[in-house]
Amino acid sequence: MSEPPQAAPAPEDIQRAKDRRAIEQRRTQSGAGLRMLMLVLGPGVLVFLGENDAPSMLSYAATGAQFGVGFFLPFVVATFAIAWVVQEMAARVGLVTGQGHAQLIYARFGRFWGGFAMLDLVAGNFLTLVTEFIGIRAGLGFFGVAPVIAVGGAIAVMGFAISTARYRRWEQMTLGLALGNAIFLPVAVLAHPSVPAIGHALLSWSPLPGGFKPSSMTLMIADIGATVTPWMLFFQQGAVTDKGLTLRDLRSVRLDILIGSVLAAVIAIAAIVATAPLFAHGISAGNFQAAQFAEALEPYVGHLGAALFAIGIFEAGLVAAITIATASAYAFGEVIGHAHSLNSRLRDGWLFYAVLLGSAASAGALTLIPGAPLEEIVILVNVVATLAMPPALLFLLVMVNDRALMGSARNGVLGNVAGIGVTVFLIGSGLAFGASVVAPGWFN
């Protein structure tokens, strides 16, 4: 590696050093564990609640409505366990190197493979951003808010969050919004679920109602894509770097990721439970969109429950739009070598902020085109994320095993078994999905 002999600190380095200093001061205080965790907490929770986005929540809602709770509750728990393994590796690379995911891929694998990684990321992120704005529109549309106000308002919130030019304030604001994801919990309660049935589902892993058919394969793949996607790697690594975290924080960072994954799993389960009454009453909801779900749920969860569901879809779309656009901006800035930090002053990082807001604004504008056939991609966007994941995981696995990069923090045997296992599982799931489409007769 070539280390700069005397690098002039940029404003973002000073801000990171301030955050670092605050963590080190906490570390020396008595009873520091929980208080230090509160300072480190953020990237992991944000990435998971960000990934509980509009298409993911709709995917979970469709799952509950079509298949009830039996098979999918433990399945969702398993997918979040997979996501923890993946995010921990991405975070560890960031903690050790202090560099973003895209920057390292370009440096270690060259422009050719880096270009492919960026192509997957940019295409996936843009498609996902479009679906977030569909969620924002549909969620607020339940209350009669005009689409242009819903989309414009969401972009204004994003602009406000970055206007502080300070990662820590941005994180606090976005975390505050992200905790609103818990709104699906009261909706689940209003659906009067059977607690023993949920407990039984989680402990017994019942067979899939109707067996493995093409439609169930699509939802399974969509639910996997609702927990592991390429943008999460770029965001996780970029955020721990931007926050000034180092390998000394590994334990707290692992806890942050664990808390995020548990919170997101509980909320995902709540969305499945909330829509399970549609399954119980034999209502076909395979092609429902956000507003239709809220309306269909109203007889079972009341107007309050339907309204909360609609707010939940709006909130999920908003938080994901913020985090996904940030992941795109991190990657773009890292590749072109421009300032790429939420700690950058607006005049230094104008291109970074322009990509962040511009990608969101262009995706939002697309959803305002009258009659644009965008609804079809809402569930499929998670499918695409799952299918794009194996190459992203291979980059990650090679980097996390790279002795020059990682030193003693590289993957151990257990980490590699888990990482390779996840990659093989995702490839197998993708192939099964492909087979269910090309040869549906095999699944009947």
Added chain:
Amino acid sequence: MDMNASVSEQDAQFFARRRLTVWPRRNLSAGLSLLFWALRIYVVVMLVVVVIVLHRAAG
């Protein structure tokens, strides 16, 4: 550099050095290159499958 009193030059230097370090390109073994190509083809084939699904949904 107008350094905040609570942060030393050394602390900020540490983050600047991390940010600006340039890692050299690594050599990809033939096996690894093959794996990357295989997964690239996998993604392309799977995207064709997604297009088929979209086409059927539109029809």
